[in-house]
Amino acid sequence: MSSPVGSGATGEEPLLRVRNLKKYFNQDSGLLSGISFDSDQFPPIDVGQQRVKAVDDVDFEIRRGETLGLVGESGCGKSTLGRTLLRLLEPTEGTIDFKGEDLAELSGEELRQKRSEIQMIFQDPQASLDPRMKIGQIVEEPMRAHGMLDDEGREQRAKMLLEKVGLDPHHYNRHPHAFSGGQRQRVNLARALSVDPEFIVCDEPVSALDVSIQAQVLNTMEELQEEFGLTYLFIAHDLSVIRHISDRVAVMYLGNIVELADKEELFENPQHPYTRALLDSIPVPDPRERDARGVLEGEVPSPVDPPSGCRFRTRCPRLIAPEEYELTDEEWAHTRTFMRAVKRRTLEPMSADELRREFFGGELPRGEAGEIVAEAIDLLETDPESAAVADDHEDWEEARELLLESFARRSICATERPAYELEPEYGTDPHFAACHLHR
Numbered sequence: 285m286s287s288p289v290g291s292g293a294t295g296e297e298p299l300l301r302v303r304n305l306k307k308y309f310n311q312d313s314g315l316l317s318g319i320s321f322d323s324d325q326f327p328p329i330d331v332g333q334q335r336v337k338a339v340d341d342v343d344f345e346i347r348r349g350e351t352l353g354l355v356g357e358s359g360c361g362k363s364t365l366g367r368t369l370l371r372l373l374e375p376t377e378g379t380i381d382f383k384g385e386d387l388a389e390l391s392g393e394e395l396r397q398k399r400s401e402i403q404m405i406f407q408d409p410q411a412s413l414d415p416r417m418k419i420g421q422i423v424e425e426p427m428r429a430h431g432m433l434d435d436e437g438r439e440q441r442a443k444m445l446l447e448k449v450g451l452d453p454h455h456y457n458r459h460p461h462a463f464s465g466g467q468r469q470r471v472n473l474a475r476a477l478s479v480d481p482e483f484i485v486c487d488e489p490v491s492a493l494d495v496s497i498q499a500q501v502l503n504t505m506e507e508l509q510e511e512f513g514l515t516y517l518f519i520a521h522d523l524s525v526i527r528h529i530s531d532r533v534a535v536m537y538l539g540n541i542v543e544l545a546d547k548e549e550l551f552e553n554p555q556h557p558y559t560r561a562l563l564d565s566i567p568v569p570d571p572r573e574r575d576a577r578g579v580l581e582g583e584v585p586s587p588v589d590p591p592s593g594c595r596f597r598t599r600c601p602r603l604i605a606p607e608e609y610e611l612t613d614e615e616w617a618h619t620r621t622f623m624r625a626v627k628r629r630t631l632e633p634m635s636a637d638e639l640r641r642e643f644f645g646g647e648l649p650r651g652e653a654g655e656i657v658a659e660a661i662d663l664l665e666t667d668p669e670s671a672a673v674a675d676d677h678e679d680w681e682e683a684r685e686l687l688l689e690s691f692a693r694r695s696i697c698a699t700e701r702p703a704y705e706l707e708p709e710y711g712t713d714p715h716f717a718a719c720h721l722h723r
């Protein structure tokens with residue numbers, strides 16, 4: 285994509301600049317996985333591993349002192365991105381420029397040194413605290429690892445930090461089990477802060493906490509950010525948490541960043557159909573309102589073989605018509621609905637006339653598009669007397685392939701990867717949206 289996503293409106297050098305970052309995992313889920321047979325080649329067996337494209341060509345920047353929220357459904361690559369930035373995972377490709385130095389290139393002692401400047405907080409405060417250690421020792425541990433201060437200095441600093449994160453420094457000698465979930469996450473915060481980092485990747489830090497406690501921990505994180513001049517990448521799937529804490533928000537889908545904008549701009553003026561669907565899926569108390577809103581349909585495709593062009597196109601309610609057919613908006617809307625029903629096999633057994641009426645109001649699109657639709661209807665039509673014919677697998681497959689090949693795969697959404705910078709309605713920050721509707 286290589287669009288400078290989120291480049292500063294302030295003109296100041298960003299703290300972190302990520303370019304073309306990729307993290308692919310080898311998939312080895314069984315002895316024969318990834319082995320394919322091809323009689324046209326020699327040797328005829330290909331043991332090429334399939335790769336999970338967890339983070340696939342991502343660009344963004346984070347400014348000093350800001351919180352960039354990173355949101356998206358489970359499995360879209362948020363944690364992998366966070367861990368790759370910190371070099372807890374090896375990047376497959378790309379650069380991670382932190383204060384002018386490429387973290388992707390560092391190794392050994394240089395990398396170890398850098399780790400004091402960048403810290404990470406994880407979701408589960410229970411699992412990340414050693415139950416045998418006292419919380420004072422836990423907070424001091426990173427300082428010890430980095431050779432910071434002497435014993436007395438470390439103890440003083442640990443107590444100071446316990447107080448800063450809202451705990452009683454007199455509890456220095458207590459074990460983690462004596463603390464609640466929220467308090468344990470505060471211990472984690474103190475530990476991360478002990479080595480005086482500039483940048484903290486926070487991976488779902490409040491997701492495991494009661495809603496009533498979440499806001500308190502978020503408020504403390506904001507106060508600490510102010511006091512210690514911290515920069516956060518804040519990963520969460522919960523949009524209300526993202527809205528609480530972020531200055532700008534990046535939306536991730538299937539390994540790509542699909543939208544990035546100032547928080548207010550993103551929530552008030554979302555421009556990517558995926559972001560809109562995410563915002564629409566926030567639970568609302570009134571069920572009548574819920575029915576009126578859009579929902580995310582269909583399955584997330586596999587990150588092993590993600591869709592070409594726009595990653596969201598296979599689920600997108602705004603897929604763009606291929607230009608060659610000159611369809612009206614109404615004709616395209618009908619064709620799209622029909623294609624989706626065929627793809628998901630949600631059609632009732634119907635005669636050709638009924639299919640035409642049900643999906644096209646009786647009138648097929650004009651020209652070549654109409655001929656293709658008519659061909660698909662011929663394959664799908666069912667004699668009402670013998671419903672069994674409707675289940676003819678091969679005809680379904682042929683109709684499905686015909687429609688997808690003629691319409692979905694010829695859309696610009698399938699042929700070109702989108703990347704556009706838009707005029708924001710709120711504020712002056714650039715608004716990035718990876719959607720061809722903004723051509």
Ligand SMILES: Nc1ncnc2c1ncn2[C@@H]1O[C@H](COP(=O)(O)OP(=O)(O)OP(=O)(O)O)[C@@H](O)[C@H]1O
Pocket residue numbers: 309310311336337338356357358359360361362363364365521587
């Ligand atoms: N070590 C690994 N080996 C193979 N695949 C992996 C590995 N770690 C993650 N993945 C895959 O990479 C994709 C992204 O996973 P990731 O955990 O980064 O997503 P996420 O958005 O953080 O989701 P969640 O919120 O559920 O943690 C998923 O398809 C996941 O199955």
